[in-house]
Amino acid sequence: MLxxxxxxxxxxxxxxxxNTAYAGCFNxxxxxxxxxxxxxxxxxxxxxxxxxxWAGDKTNNLPENSLSxxxxxxxxxxxxxxxxxxxxxxxxxxxxxxxxxxxxxNAYEVLGGPKFIPEKNTGTNPKSGDLPWxxxxxxxxxxxxRNSVTAEKVVSIKEVYDYYxxxxxxxxxxxxxxxxxxxxxxxxxxxxxxxxxxAGIKASDITIFKIKATMYPFPNEFVxxxxxxxxxxxxxxxxxxTTNMLQEFQDKGWNISDSLQAWITRDKMAEINLxxxxxxxxxxxxxxxDAKVALGNFNAIPDYNGPGPIPRDIPRNxxxxxxxxxxxxxxxxxxxxxxGVSDTDDRRGDRTFLFGQKSQHFSVITTDAPTKxxxxxxxxxxxxxxxxxxxxxxxxxxxxxxxxxxxxxxxxPVCIFDHPTSVTEPHPTLNAGYAWxxxxxxxxxxRAGYSAELVINAIDPTADSQxxxxxxxxxxxxxxxxxxxxxxxxxSTETFFDTNCSGAFATFFRTKDKHxxxxxxxxxxxxxxxxxxxxxxxxxxxxxxxxxxxxxxxKWLFTKxxxxxTPLPN
Numbered sequence: 294m295l296x297x298x299x300x301x302x303x304x305x306x307x308x309x310x311x312n313t314a315y316a317g318c319f320n321x322x323x324x325x326x327x328x329x330x331x332x333x334x335x336x337x338x339x340x341x342x343x344x345x346x347w348a349g350d351k352t353n354n355l356p357e358n359s360l361s362x363x364x365x366x367x368x369x370x371x372x373x374x375x376x377x378x379x380x381x382x383x384x385x386x387x388x389x390x391x392x393x394x395x396x397x398x399n400a401y402e403v404l405g406g407p408k409f410i411p412e413k414n415t416g417t418n419p420k421s422g423d424l425p426w427x428x429x430x431x432x433x434x435x436x437x438x439r440n441s442v443t444a445e446k447v448v449s450i451k452e453v454y455d456y457y458x459x460x461x462x463x464x465x466x467x468x469x470x471x472x473x474x475x476x477x478x479x480x481x482x483x484x485x486x487x488x489x490x491x492a493g494i495k496a497s498d499i500t501i502f503k504i505k506a507t508m509y510p511f512p513n514e515f516v517x518x519x520x521x522x523x524x525x526x527x528x529x530x531x532x533x534x535t536t537n538m539l540q541e542f543q544d545k546g547w548n549i550s551d552s553l554q555a556w557i558t559r560d561k562m563a564e565i566n567l568x569x570x571x572x573x574x575x576x577x578x579x580x581x582x583d584a585k586v587a588l589g590n591f592n593a594i595p596d597y598n599g600p601g602p603i604p605r606d607i608p609r610n611x612x613x614x615x616x617x618x619x620x621x622x623x624x625x626x627x628x629x630x631x632x633g634v635s636d637t638d639d640r641r642g643d644r645t646f647l648f649g650q651k652s653q654h655f656s657v658i659t660t661d662a663p664t665k666x667x668x669x670x671x672x673x674x675x676x677x678x679x680x681x682x683x684x685x686x687x688x689x690x691x692x693x694x695x696x697x698x699x700x701x702x703x704x705x706p707v708c709i710f711d712h713p714t715s716v717t718e719p720h721p722t723l724n725a726g727y728a729w730x731x732x733x734x735x736x737x738x739x740r741a742g743y744s745a746e747l748v749i750n751a752i753d754p755t756a757d758s759q760x761x762x763x764x765x766x767x768x769x770x771x772x773x774x775x776x777x778x779x780x781x782x783x784x785s786t787e788t789f790f791d792t793n794c795s796g797a798f799a800t801f802f803r804t805k806d807k808h809x810x811x812x813x814x815x816x817x818x819x820x821x822x823x824x825x826x827x828x829x830x831x832x833x834x835x836x837x838x839x840x841x842x843x844x845x846x847x848k849w850l851f852t853k854x855x856x857x858x859t860p861l862p863n
Contacts, residue, residue: 318370320682320750321465321499325529327680328373328465328587328657329561337677338648339587340666341373341467341659342366344390348437349596349661356434357397358388359445360456366464371663372681373465375503378450378475385426386450386475393418396618398432399442411599411620418618437598450479454496458488461686467501467531467659476504476515477522484526491685497526503564506532507541510552512559531589531657532556535566536573536629536636543631553577557586564589567653568624569638570646573631578653589657593641596661597621644669683751683769688851690747690771692730692821692833694807695850695858701831703732708745708855709835711773711790716742722825723834726789728779730821730833733855737828745855748772752800766802766810770794783814786836807848808840816840820847 328339345362346369347355355362358377366374377390394400395409395418409416421429426449434445448456450468457466470476479502486496509515515530534553542549557563563581565588567574581588597603597612603621612621628636640646647655648670660666670676690709692698697705707730714725718741723729731738733745752768771779778794779801781787793799797813804810809819818840824832841847853859 323682562587592660689855694848708733766804
């Protein structure tokens, strides 16, 4: 079994190799690519879960801006999550919507004083910028109804990346950043993060900065700040434009149209919070449409969930918490006026304004109700996630369902190896490219340039599984580290790695019973058999054969690497 103690012949030689796994629902690189290419082409919006998948979605009771809300969104296959960022007194960026701590945390228990009451604006409600991280890190999040203290701690952005990495997520992280200090601090984190988040995914590939255009009116100012702090990475930025910025741009002598043009030239995305048809910012929306770049808007849904009564008799279905944690305001109180023209309506809570045939055709919808939004998009035929790719993982594929071989096999599990042309010791009997098997932990193949580190890509992940499902199975591709796909020839039964990844012979179905079935030929599976001796140990070959359900030579265990044998979840 997998808990046996094996003879680790090559531990020192192989521990330096990559040892990460990546799963989730989508490829974040392809999500950001699709995000930039959506407007003007498919009109099928990207959905961003605002503050994670929390109680505002009405599908769970998780706190906003929590690790559990982040994980829930990822496991629900929501392609992106927007998390709010505040900074401490000592400039540590952390997750928090308000600039105060009373509404969402147990600040009253840690700092003393009465519990904050949003409706009365009384109680302990300190500003986050007045406290050091050493204090704030001890805070716990309140339940969404504020009646109890949860086990969820307030987390730093570094902890977000650590958790994301440990949980092998794939949702894109969109950080709503409120200060230059936080932007630089997060950029520095990304720049110093050398981890492989899977199949070559870097921290910068999973991250988008959302910043107010008044913070950095032009991208060159942002780049200058990065350079001054010796930060090489260039984070993707989605600038935010709101109606109340129009006057500030004019007062400071900035041209808002030039600002938008500069940003969309750099990153091909912007959030423009148009509130009504032909309203303030309409010209910016048209500029984004004409440029065929990603155009975002915020789906403004009332977030007040307290017991009441609500001050000033604001209706519950129109009540929003303010950024200082107090209750409440309604959208009509935030209308802007610029050069004698005012907002007269705010339709951002209306789906028909945001997307659909007669809408303003926004392509990035940030919402506290992502599940409902996804359902509405699907009903309208506007949901298409195929361009996002499937989950990918760095994997080892172990023969015999992971059972170790005998002494002749090296006394341990046996893995499928790649077969590059650049090896220093070509196999004496197998052609280059042929997929073959050898003891996972023996040193010789690695020293010669072979590798058991492969990549699996789920083309059509199912709701119950990422890499293996009931019935016919999950459609997958198996790749070597250079991107060549495992192909098969049904006439010769041979399997081999090839640059052709588009044909039916380069895809398989993986079932929960650990079989890898052929896609183009029903009733056939990936099998294995002995090949002979190489480096004084047995080697094996892979081939295509008729499926035999009970044949252990046709059962393959996916683990996150060839050495620790940690199975990937199905």
